[in-house]
Amino acid sequence: MELIQNTDDLSAYLIADEVIDHHHPVVRETAARLAVDAADSYEYARTAYAFVRDTIPHSEDSGELRVTWRASDVLRLGTGICHAKAHALAALLRAEDIPTALCYQRLTGEGGGHMVHGLVAVRFNGAWHRQDPRGNKPGVDARFSLDGERLAWVPDPASGERDYPALYAAPHPAVLAALRSAPDRPALWKTLPGSL
Template sequence: MLLLLESSDIHAYLAADEVIDHGHPLVQETSDALWTATGDAYSYAEAAYAFVRDTIPHSADSGDTRVSWRASDVLATRNGICYAKSHALVALLRARGIPAGLCYQRLTEDDGSGAAVHGLVALKLPGSGQWARVDPRGNKPGVDARFSLERERLAFPVRPELGEVDYAEVYAAPHPAPLKALRESADRPELWRNLPDSL
């Protein structure tokens, strides 16, 4: 899939903000530990991906009702939905100078009844001519996302026949619709009601 950068300035995909707070000590500490265990950009990116995918449970899988949205909070609570986990992975990548941004999909129930926006990550490794999408949502029966820069291995390949959409944009900052849902929800049941169904 051809990805479209929201910003033509690569530095936008390295920036820190209130959500992607990669200057936070916990983000830095986690980044340092992962870097020490790897030592090059590709291995680090793969390790950061696996860390977020595998050690921070998706709150729908774990039953955790807390809502986290800031990258450092996701790492501190070891909890979050797809958007939050994506924020954490983007922060870990940017902490090591790897350009990263946020991507989204519109997914539906198998019967086509309901829809929600799903969050994932795009990154560009040094020396690579292209951006690649990865999905740190977390695996479970029926979901087998992998770190792959050559061929996408996302949690949910879209099904256009059900009205699902791959949004091509790579956002430097979280899209306002999912971020609003995260910030304005007191707990996960409320968040489920507030999830946007499209961008």
């Protein structure tokens, strides 16, 4: 699948905003701590990915009811769904000048129907590489890779699932609106879009 930038301006994928707030002290402190032993930007990206994937539990897996959407809150509170974890990883990578986009998949939800799943793409060696920091669990073994994707899920087109090829510099408005308005995670599951 060819990934498509929503803008030709690569600097758009380095911007800090209200969601990917890599100017925030919590993000800066976390990035600095992760960068200490990294020999280069690739090693830093791999370390930041593992940090978000492994130390910030997906709120569905942990039973956490709070909904986070801003990167600094995800890092501070240590919780988030896939979209929130993607925002946190994007902020950590952008804090170290690694172009990072948000991207999405349409997957079958556990209760039937479809849901939009969030992940990121990083720019290395002149190409975009998708990474899924959702968090591993039985049946899910996502890994950081620039040599073939190792995502949490591979969409099944026969089930109406798909990869969206667009690379967003900011969260998709429908996803962000659901995250921002949900009083808790059970309510969020009812309002997250089923497609983009």
